[in-house]
Amino acid sequence: RLLVEMSSSNPSTTGGPSASNPTAVPLTPYASTTAGTSAASGEEEKKNVFFFFFIIIIIFKRCINKTSLCKRMKLYKLHFIWFSLSFSDKLLMVRSVDLLKSKDGQNRLEHHTDAYFSDKLIVRRGQTFQMWVEFSRPFNPKSDKLQLQLNNPGIRISVPLVDVLEDGRWEMKIVEQKDKRVRLVVNTLPTASIGRYRVTVESFSPRGRLLFPCTPNDIYMLFNPWCEDDPVFLDNEEERKEYVLNSMGRIYYGTEQQIGARTWNFAQFEQDVLEACLFLLERGQVAMTEWRDPVIVSRMVSALVNTNDDRGVLMGNWSDSFEGGTSPTAWSGSGDILRQYYKSSGKPVKFGQCWVFAGVTASVLRCLGIPTRCVTNFSSAHDTDLSLSTDIYLDEKLELIKDETSDSVWNFHVWNESWMTRPDLPAGNGGWQVVDATPQELSQGSYRCGPTPVSAVRNGQVDLKFDTPFVFAEVNSDRIYWQKKPDGSFSQVHVEKNSIGQHISTKAVGSDTRMDITHLYKYPEGSEEERIAVETASRFGSKPTLYLLPTDNDVSIEIVMDGAGPRIGEDAKLSIVLKNTSSKQRTASLLYEVMVMYYTGVLKDTVKKDRIPVDLKPQETKTIPWTLQYKEYMNHLVDQGALMLTVTGRVSQTKQILATQFTFRLRTPNLIIKPLEDAVVGKELTVQITFQNPLSQVLKNVLFLIEGLGMQSIRKIEHGDVEKLAKVTLMEKFVPTVSGSQKLLASMDCRLLTQVHGFADIVVKPDGLNVQVI
Helix, strand or coil, X not given: CEEEEECCCXXXXXXXXXXXXXXXXXXXXXXXXXXXXXXXXXXXXXXHHHHHHHHHHHHHHHHCCHHHHHHCHHHHHHHHHHHXXXXXXXXXXXXXXXXXXXXXXXXXXXXXXXXXXXXXEEEECCCCEEEEEEECXXXXXXXXXXXXXXXXXXXXXXXXXXXXXXXXXXXXXXXXXXXXXXXXXXXXXXXXXXXXXXXXXXXXXXXXXXXXXXXXXXXXXXXXXXXXXXXXXCCCHXXXXXXXXXXXXXXXXEECCEEEEEEEECCCCCCCHHHHHHHHHHCCCCCHHHHHCHHHHHHHHHHHCECCCCCCCEEECCCCCCCCCCCHHHCCECHHHHHHHHHCCCCCEEEECHHHHHHHHHHHHHHHCCCEEEEEEEEEEECCCCCCEXXXXXXXXXXECCCCCCCXXXXXXXXXXXXXXXXXXXXXXXXXXXXXXXXXXXXXXXECEXXXXXXXXXXXXXXXXXXXXXXXXXXXXXXXXEEECCCCCEEEEEEECXXXXXXXXXXXXXXXXXXXXXXXXXXXXXXXXXXXXXXXXXCCCCCCCCCCCCCCCCEEEEEXXXXXXXXXXXXXXXXXXXXXXCCCCEEEEEEEEEEEECXXXXXXXXXXXXXXXXXXXXXXXXXXXXXXXXHHHCCCCCCCCEEEEEEEEEECCCCCEEEEEEEEECECCCCEEEECCCCECCCCEEEEEXXXXXXCXXXXXXXXXXXXXXXXXXXXXXXXXXXXXXXXXXXXEECCCCXXXXXXXXXXXXXXXXXXXXXXXXXXXXXXXXXXXX
């Protein structure tokens, strides 16, 4: 692996090492060695040189008169041995290379990469790193030259040796010399392509050039949020810790009035995850020269995390059956998903839904160095025709026309935001960008979404790339009710301007509390700025948007839920509140229909349907109790346990249309996790996990999954059946390996009962102090 090219002239007069003329074709194999290990001893090197010239003697001997040559053979041998030894002494051979890659060493600490499981040198671009090189003799700055080569498919970088480092250039400098060893500081570009680079040290001396490949000691280069010249630079250290270095997060789900939260293990530093992320990028069919741009990388990742058109990481499944895979609600982290995909050479993992797609996307982008967070939008519209409105079609009797209503409103939808500049867009559109890997609609021929500037969404600038109209409709479209006329056409009968895009949420920096970021996506509902944004966006829609108001809008209707809402296994109790603001009596006939639906807004079955006559006195507010019994919905439940109540009606006196929809979930129990003794590094820790079945039904084939607390893979416990209303207690043992604050996560996989999970914060003490449980 060590190669030599002999030259009779000094390399400084033939070009030498430089960025513009860095290499020549190596000619002759000289000796074999590997970076980080010692090369052959000086005696062995001399023997190798002697052997090389001895072969030349043999060839020469056969080509010339044997008699005359043999007479002088001994003399020739002596001359060649002398020449060989002299030549070997003058060559500048690389004996070893130390990339200073230890996790607690200067490189990994300064580059904030010490948490990665990998033992490779992992650096962030735009920042210097150091390395030691040992030669066969002392380095002579007057006659010797040195150069570093970094290579990956399609990219070759030459790093010359200079006296003074300059910003914005690939350069290196000797900062220390000890006998035959030199310590180098290597300067990298903030616009370098991320990825894995092969390293070769190239030495020049008066007698020739040597190449020393450092295989297998590759360098991994990542984006750098700490570097001001990197497009992903984030100027707040606490935010960098949260959005790049934090391996645990919170993902929100449920409905706008019943917000649930689950802890997610991003696992971006765990074993094989970095390798899996780079493997994923390699499948993206995007040249590695483009890997320098976070806009391109994040857009590529949004396509590769789903499997719809490129055999990506996760296969989506929104049905009732998850046979042959894992239920989306059973996942609590990304590590096993990425490892399974990587170790199977790219076989899609089954199954995912929006929060799993978002969790994996956050893991990949954080691992690569792009600040990323998970964001949940409640009452999230899915606009299928780019009308920028959410259209609901009713028949002459005000009943929902399911075949006509293709738009839907998801109870919640989870996507990601990534932080980066957008030099490809007008100024002011940098910062947080929506990146959504859940496959919903095609974008330029692939199932992907983003990066979409959040600022453009807020201002209704849907003409800016990428996928801004779709994201705008998700958070700020008007819900428009259309009624079918006798001639088959539709007229607009009601508009809800503030029902879409509620309580947009993400985890707060430095804590597990929820942070509402709705204001980043839109102005206050009903404000002039918000209406201007909607009207600006509507000009780019696929059909005109009209905002008609009833002539006599004196009766209002809303659905109210007390407290946190009903629990699964109990009766669901809501209230329908009508308010007559006029000075006259009003009567109406209300039609209500409650349907079970998937969290995506796709309706499954009608559970209950009936009519309610209403009489309202002048200025009266009437509350009508509404109850859905457990026995009425128990056989209709689907994933997420979501129900939608639709109430429509017409005021007899004014012909005003009343219409509203209310989505609610049936809350599920938590897994209670409790350590039973102190948590100490290296000592066995017993943890109690309890679960109470809330249903009067047997839970079949229950599987518990546990991760965190330093474990490198998920622990699966096949519990079997859980009897109706029964309590389950698990006693699990762990041996913590790392001190400090850690999380232990648990979830339950059961087709009949989903979104059951829990976590515990555990402080592991190296000295055996008491465990702290939050």
